[in-house]
Amino acid sequence: MSRNVRVLAARCCFDVIDQGMSLSEALPKAQASLDNPADKALLQEICFGVMRTLPQLEAVCSQLMAKPLIKQLRPLQFLLYVGIYQLKFMRIPDHAAISETVEAARELKGQSLTKLINAVLRNVQRQPQLFDFASAAAAVQYNHPGWLISQLQQTYPTQWPQILQANQQKAPLWLRVNVSKIAPADYAAALEQAQISFSQPLSYLPAAIKLTQAQDVTTLPGYHQGWFSVQDAAAQHAALLLNVNDSLHILDACCAPGGKTCHILELAPQALLTALDKEPKRLERVHDNLARLGLTARVIAGDAAEPTLWWQGQLFDRILLDVPCSATGVIRRHPDIRWLRKKADIAALAELQQRILQQCWALLAPGGKLLYATCSVLAAENDEQITTFLQQHTDARLAALPEHLTILKSDVHSSSWQILPGEQDMDGFFYALLEKDSQL
Missing domain, CATH: 1.10.940.10 (NusB-like)
Structure with a gap:
């Protein structure tokens, strides 16, 4: 070559x-x-x-x-x-x-x-x-395809130029400190000692550190000791929103490459966690990340839309559903997405997302919580999915997000959270926390 x-x-x-x-x-x-x-x-x-x-x-x-x-x-x-x-x-x-x-x-x-x-x-x-x-x-x-601009204009009548502009920026390098191994303050001190410039701009994410300049992460202090992972700040909310503890049985249903899997286990190292992904090849990254961070999970190859092929019958207390999506929230990080993704893809993705959500809901214990997440900014994959699901499931309700997040929300919805690209230098992300009726 x-x-x-x-x-x-x-x-x-x-x-x-x-x-x-x-x-x-x-x-x-x-x-x-x-x-x-x-x-x-x-x-x-x-x-x-x-x-x-x-x-x-x-x-x-x-x-x-x-x-x-x-x-x-x-x-x-x-x-x-x-x-x-x-x-x-x-x-x-x-x-x-x-x-x-x-x-x-x-x-x-x-x-x-x-x-x-x-x-x-x-x-x-x-x-x-x-x-x-x-x-x-x-x-x-x-510098975006016309179909995507049109959809953003419909969903965000005043914010669409800001989204397109954010997509043109270079994404920052965010780290997530592994609190099961080192305190964020101690890791910050290690970065200072190594003369690496950084900031900790998000008080509600104390383990999130943003480097001033991107660099080879393998050269950062504590890489081989598992002191941190690379993860955008928007994605770092997932494990926190699930409110996990060591006594829970947890499913990460679309887990690869394992960043959120590891975060859950950092917060609850003794939790019984099943990490599932449809692609066996992608699970290699999950194993690598778990090994580097010194964490343990039951990792299996399986389709979240076909649980009868892998589920062993025990209901889960928490389910993280970071479903396959258009990735239109991370275009600044993957600028080719805008050209690889086509308008016709969205309906097919929405159908798959709803099928996964319906199937995994049956695996959730009464009183349990399921966090639906995407790295999309399109309503068809986000709020519309939750609205459709709630209309069909009387045993489901939207759980309130933590109070400190309500001031951050850019949309008008009270119980789901759409992060737009560039907000506090985060990627575009969507979260909706669903709770199952305990009287079943």
Whole structure:
């Protein structure tokens, strides 16, 4: 595989947009051919940037080319996007961005197109007005697919621009201190001693620490000792909302990669916890995380929508249902989601979510609590799901969220909580805590 960062970036973006591969899969494969950490970071910056600004990059190209490159030349079209992104959005000197991109074209077997690529990039350099999109379609202005913009406008009439803007920002690196091993204050002291800059901005999440700059987490104090995990602050609410203790029988029904599983066990190390996921391959991460943090759970491969295939008959006191979703709340962290997800996916996801919710509700003991969670901002996956479920289940009610959270809520609903992307620098997340009638 090539060791040229621009070649790798072009191929990586091609794999995502034209081949449907996730950036989480394509990027590590591309980075594997690079030895220099700086080159790996540059590759990530370019790929993430192209994903964030793709409509504008396409629009600029369309003004400078009669038609886009197609078929076997498609990787070279993405190389143009790579070059334009460097010129417009990065601090790489223009001459270096142009010359390196033209050189990469030769390696992509585009020798005959080097003059074209050089000409396009030099026109971009000379014509900043090419990036004037004031009269362009909303998809170009906001760098999001039109269907998603429309849905956000319907659900959030005043907040949708703020959501789209938040999706364009780089996500911070949040840590969750493992309170079963070290106190948050002691871990903060360890970071200070290592001269690592951080903040603890959320008083209601004392174990949450936000690093000022992202870095290799394996080099942070206490990584191998299991002193912390990487987890966005929004996701850190799940275990707390469940209000767990050591005496409970708990199900984490869609558990991979295991961040919330581990958090539950950090708060209740003696709890009997079943960690379930449909994909055996993804459970490898769960085992790894449990081992690093020194925690124990019953980990099984099984489909939450088909409990008859794995459930052993004992009801659960708590169920965490972090269901498969559109992930539209974490676009700032995974900018390719906006291009991989299609409008037609939402109805199919909503149907699956409701089926999982219905099936897992039957596994909850009377008086037990089920936390429904998504990393989505779409009403079809969130409030509408809960409304539908409550209409069909007289033994279910929405439990009140902790009082300290009510002041944080951005929506008008009293018992569910929609966190929007960027709120207190958190990812977009939805929570609804359901309680089963104890008089059964």
